[in-house]
Amino acid sequence: MTASTRPPSSRPAGQPQRRSRANGVASRHAILDAAARIAGDRGYEGTSIKEVSELSGLPASSIYWHFTNKDELIAAVIERSYDGWIDALRTLNVDDTATDEGSAEESFRAGMRRSAEQLAQFPDFLRLGLMLTLERRPDEPTARQRFLDTRAATLSRLQRHLARVFEGLDTTMTHRLAALILAASDGFFIAAEAEGTDLVAGFDTIAHAVFSAATAAGWSPTNDRC
Amino acid sequence: MTASTRPPSSRPAGQPQRRSRANGVASRHAILDAAARIAGDRGYEGTSIKEVSELSGLPASSIYWHFTNKDELIAAVIERSYDGWIDALRTLNVDDTATDEGSAEESFRAGMRRSAEQLAQFPDFLRLGLMLTLERRPDEPTARQRFLDTRAATLSRLQRHLARVFEGLDTTMTHRLAALILAASDGFFIAAEAEGTDLVAGFDTIAHAVFSAATAAGWSPTNDRC
Amino acid sequence: MTASTRPPSSRPAGQPQRRSRANGVASRHAILDAAARIAGDRGYEGTSIKEVSELSGLPASSIYWHFTNKDELIAAVIERSYDGWIDALRTLNVDDTATDEGSAEESFRAGMRRSAEQLAQFPDFLRLGLMLTLERRPDEPTARQRFLDTRAATLSRLQRHLARVFEGLDTTMTHRLAALILAASDGFFIAAEAEGTDLVAGFDTIAHAVFSAATAAGWSPTNDRC
Amino acid sequence: MTASTRPPSSRPAGQPQRRSRANGVASRHAILDAAARIAGDRGYEGTSIKEVSELSGLPASSIYWHFTNKDELIAAVIERSYDGWIDALRTLNVDDTATDEGSAEESFRAGMRRSAEQLAQFPDFLRLGLMLTLERRPDEPTARQRFLDTRAATLSRLQRHLARVFEGLDTTMTHRLAALILAASDGFFIAAEAEGTDLVAGFDTIAHAVFSAATAAGWSPTNDRC
DNA sequence: AATGAATGAGGATTCATTCAT
DNA sequence: AATGAATGAATCCTCATTCAT
Numbered sequence: 001m002t003a004s005t006r007p008p009s010s011r012p013a014g015q016p017q018r019r020s021r022a023n024g025v026a027s028r029h030a031i032l033d034a035a036a037r038i039a040g041d042r043g044y045e046g047t048s049i050k051e052v053s054e055l056s057g058l059p060a061s062s063i064y065w066h067f068t069n070k071d072e073l074i075a076a077v078i079e080r081s082y083d084g085w086i087d088a089l090r091t092l093n094v095d096d097t098a099t100d101e102g103s104a105e106e107s108f109r110a111g112m113r114r115s116a117e118q119l120a121q122f123p124d125f126l127r128l129g130l131m132l133t134l135e136r137r138p139d140e141p142t143a144r145q146r147f148l149d150t151r152a153a154t155l156s157r158l159q160r161h162l163a164r165v166f167e168g169l170d171t172t173m174t175h176r177l178a179a180l181i182l183a184a185s186d187g188f189f190i191a192a193e194a195e196g197t198d199l200v201a202g203f204d205t206i207a208h209a210v211f212s213a214a215t216a217a218g219w220s221p222t223n224d225r226c
Numbered sequence: 227m228t229a230s231t232r233p234p235s236s237r238p239a240g241q242p243q244r245r246s247r248a249n250g251v252a253s254r255h256a257i258l259d260a261a262a263r264i265a266g267d268r269g270y271e272g273t274s275i276k277e278v279s280e281l282s283g284l285p286a287s288s289i290y291w292h293f294t295n296k297d298e299l300i301a302a303v304i305e306r307s308y309d310g311w312i313d314a315l316r317t318l319n320v321d322d323t324a325t326d327e328g329s330a331e332e333s334f335r336a337g338m339r340r341s342a343e344q345l346a347q348f349p350d351f352l353r354l355g356l357m358l359t360l361e362r363r364p365d366e367p368t369a370r371q372r373f374l375d376t377r378a379a380t381l382s383r384l385q386r387h388l389a390r391v392f393e394g395l396d397t398t399m400t401h402r403l404a405a406l407i408l409a410a411s412d413g414f415f416i417a418a419e420a421e422g423t424d425l426v427a428g429f430d431t432i433a434h435a436v437f438s439a440a441t442a443a444g445w446s447p448t449n450d451r452c
Numbered sequence: 453m454t455a456s457t458r459p460p461s462s463r464p465a466g467q468p469q470r471r472s473r474a475n476g477v478a479s480r481h482a483i484l485d486a487a488a489r490i491a492g493d494r495g496y497e498g499t500s501i502k503e504v505s506e507l508s509g510l511p512a513s514s515i516y517w518h519f520t521n522k523d524e525l526i527a528a529v530i531e532r533s534y535d536g537w538i539d540a541l542r543t544l545n546v547d548d549t550a551t552d553e554g555s556a557e558e559s560f561r562a563g564m565r566r567s568a569e570q571l572a573q574f575p576d577f578l579r580l581g582l583m584l585t586l587e588r589r590p591d592e593p594t595a596r597q598r599f600l601d602t603r604a605a606t607l608s609r610l611q612r613h614l615a616r617v618f619e620g621l622d623t624t625m626t627h628r629l630a631a632l633i634l635a636a637s638d639g640f641f642i643a644a645e646a647e648g649t650d651l652v653a654g655f656d657t658i659a660h661a662v663f664s665a666a667t668a669a670g671w672s673p674t675n676d677r678c
Numbered sequence: 679m680t681a682s683t684r685p686p687s688s689r690p691a692g693q694p695q696r697r698s699r700a701n702g703v704a705s706r707h708a709i710l711d712a713a714a715r716i717a718g719d720r721g722y723e724g725t726s727i728k729e730v731s732e733l734s735g736l737p738a739s740s741i742y743w744h745f746t747n748k749d750e751l752i753a754a755v756i757e758r759s760y761d762g763w764i765d766a767l768r769t770l771n772v773d774d775t776a777t778d779e780g781s782a783e784e785s786f787r788a789g790m791r792r793s794a795e796q797l798a799q800f801p802d803f804l805r806l807g808l809m810l811t812l813e814r815r816p817d818e819p820t821a822r823q824r825f826l827d828t829r830a831a832t833l834s835r836l837q838r839h840l841a842r843v844f845e846g847l848d849t850t851m852t853h854r855l856a857a858l859i860l861a862a863s864d865g866f867f868i869a870a871e872a873e874g875t876d877l878v879a880g881f882d883t884i885a886h887a888v889f890s891a892a893t894a895a896g897w898s899p900t901n902d903r904c
Numbered sequence: 905a906a907t908g909a910a911t912g913a914g915g916a917t918t919c920a921t922t923c924a925t
Numbered sequence: 926a927a928t929g930a931a932t933g934a935a936t937c938c939t940c941a942t943t944c945a946t
Binding site: 726727728738739742747748 | 914915916917918919
Binding site: 493494495496497498579582583585586587588589600603604628629631632634635636637638639640642643645646647649653654657658660661662663664665667668669 | 719720721722723724805808809811812813814815826829830854855857858860861862863864865866868869871872873875879880883884886887888889890891893894895
């Protein structure tokens with residue numbers, strides 16, 4: 001009747017199967033997985049503890065053993081997702097350095113394409129984050145603020161990246177372009193979610209526009225390594 | 227927040243303020259107003275009928291006389307907001323034609339600025355719409371679809387507009403730029419909501435980038451009327 | 453949104469179609485028809501004015517113009533159904549007299565068969581009546597009493613009939629057999645409703661058993677008119 | 679009617695009487711008791727969760743911990759009642775074998791009388807069951823089907839019993855007589871509920887009639903063990 | 905004769921959370 | 926480390942009924 005029957009967990013088979021008693025880490029993991037999926041689909045208010053309980057296979061009261069609050073549960077989801085996100089970004093940047101893609105513009109576009117591909121693979125994080133951002137709950141939940149923090153971090157990363165790519169361009173412009181990239185990324189992500197628009201195509205448009213804007217603003221590709 | 231919103235209608239004050247019967251239109255209006263405000267702030271699941279009832283001054287059961295569902299109520303909100311939106315756009319376009327703003331780029335930027343200003347004045351519509359778009363409720367609510375319809379309409383408007391502005395540019399490019407404008411608008415709107423970023427500045431960046439991109443793609447401003 | 457659009461009423465086409473204004477009789481009829489159908493299916497508590505309104509095509513408030521209460525509406529349903537019932541019975545008895553069916557037993561069985569056939573044609577009346585009978589609402593509704601009255605009337609009819617058929621048998625026995633017939637009829641009706649059992653077969657069993665019982669109790673078929 | 683039904687469990691009396699936690703079985707029992715009483719009186723739609731909550735002394739939300747649905751609650755009521763019913767029947771049959779009641783007919787009548795007495799003592803089960811049977815809700819509730827199952831079981835029991843009692847009689851006839859007994863029992867039960875008719879007398883009539891019918895159909899009491 | 909609009913009470917069910925074990 | 930049971934407040938929505946027009 002309740003979620004007390006453990007569902008077949010998708011863990012590697014090599015691990016000891018006896019999670020049922022006294023294995024906090026695995027339980028915490030299962031809860032976060034479930035919460036991430038549901039919250040990514042339905043937002044903060046749409047996420048009910050009972051559903052998380054059912055999907056994770058743990059009773060609702062166990063969720064409260066691991067997290068003090070629904071609020072903190074969602075905040076933890078954001079946090080964990082962001083860590084995964086950053087990891088992925090790091091990998092991406094490393095690859096970036098490795099392969100040489102000819103002209104600066106082409107290299108820039110390639111980077112954007114890779115971002116799009118990554119985004120398409122972990123859509124839950126951004127979807128939840130944007131929902132949290134848009135909501136104006138009177139009791140500002142922790143989760144929202146946590147996401148906004150990750151947002152700010154992403155933006156300054158981007159700014160630094162652009163400063164490197166468009167070396168010589170004045171900072172105001174690179175900042176504005178960074179903001180544009182972030183905004184347009186969000187927008188294309190939403191469009192992709194809504195109408196199934198191709199994310200990669202969208203990101204390519206962004207790259208083209210940003211590059212043109214930088215050029216129009218006086219930048220010229222003297223040195224290519226970005 | 228209580229029933230005092232409605233006019234007292236010259237009735238003995240001691241009585242329990244029985245709302246002037248048989249005035250469906252006004253009531254419907256009041257309900258939609260309330261629902262628009264709340265849903266604009268908190269999204270679909272965050273909007274409770276009781277709160278709408280309190281803000282509109284009508285009992286919850288009366289709401290169900292006017293709308294069969296919470297779903298249909300929110301859908302009606304979207305619809306009405308869109309109508310207001312379109313009206314505002316029309317006014318905007320008329321002004322557009324009237325005033326001559328020098329070069330094509332300046333004229334384009336001016337148009338974008340006006341859009342931003344308008345958006346800043348009616349944020350509820352877009353905020354609600356975006357929240358609906360991001361949610362993935364299993365029983366796809368009417369409201370969401372309604373918003374997506376308005377979205378599609380806006381996009382084709384924009385495409386036609388760009389076709390006029392960048393006469394001679396090939397359609398694929400104008401389409402991609404239209405999508406970029408819409409996406410970046412959404413994104414800057416979200417950023418403005420989240421961090422208080424200046425919407426007008428964002429839209430100016432869009433205008434600059436789009437114009438540069440069009441120019442880079444081969445377009446040149448021979449004729450100026452946009 | 454409401455039931456204000458008149459559905460195609462199933463009245464004979466010869467009648468003037470302009471029922472829409474000021475034709476109380478037809479409206480009353482439509483309401484009773486709808487109420488009979490719904491109440492026959494779902495019982496007293498299961499019958500909602502709104503549903504009756506929708507099925508009849510008249511707004512709920514109009515129902516209250518014709519009937520003071522839900523209670524009285526259902527009572528009126530019972531009453532009207534009973535009238536139809538009695539009419540049908542009368543026809544049945546007349547036919548009974550007309551055709552001569554050989555032996556007393558055969559004639560009796562034929563009568564029972566006809567009863568079964570009639571019952572199978574108007575099941576709503578008995579179903580509703582039995583539901584009302586079984587319910588023990590604290591505020592005994594009018595409808596229930598009304599049905600019990602019709603019940604008593606039916607029983608004494610039956611007693612008189614048996615007295616004629618089993619002339620010479622002592623009254624106690626005929627009374628008990630009358631009660632048996634009524635009880636078994638109800639029971640077979642329920643079985644038929646529940647499991648689709650053949651009503652006619654059941655009634656034939658009743659006839660057989662009653663006839664045997666009467667015979668065993670000392671009656672012998674000297675005179676045949678039943 | 680309030681939370682006082684449960685034992686005080688030696689707790690400081692000033693406190694809000696927090697029910698002794700973790701005693702699911704007793705609570706489930708209390709809920710079923712309350713539901714059985716109310717549903718037996720008022721049928722499915724007439725049974726409100728709030729009333730069950732009040733009578734059982736548990737908050738409405740607790741009922742939903744034990745039963746997923748109103749539907750499943752009522753179904754559980756049926757199930758439990760049937761078990762009690764069967765138990766009582768078993769006891770009854772054992773007594774049947776023990777005492778020797780002279781002639782086959784007298785023995786048969788005695789059995790019927792005992793059934794009547796038992797029925798008179800647990801009227802809620804049959805009353806609810808019959809109400810469920812008569813209702814035609816569009817979403818066939820579980821409870822109804824559950825009752826129909828018990829019905830079918832009872833019928834085949836009865837058939838086997840009659841086959842033993844009227845050994846030698848052809849099966850078609852014993853089946854028809856079994857159906858008659860069940861039907862007439864239901865009918866007399868209803869009559870007893872409605873008008874206070876004596877159930878035992880009714881059942882005696884059934885016994886007499888069935889016995890006469892069997893005899894008339896060619897059966898003769900050669901061996902007496904029933 | 906009829907009806908659009910309104911209304912308070914109550915319907916079933918879910919909510920986030922607690923706590924004894 | 927975990928959980929069965931409980932709980933009050935809130936959820937959306939339907940109820941029978943009323944009344945001005």
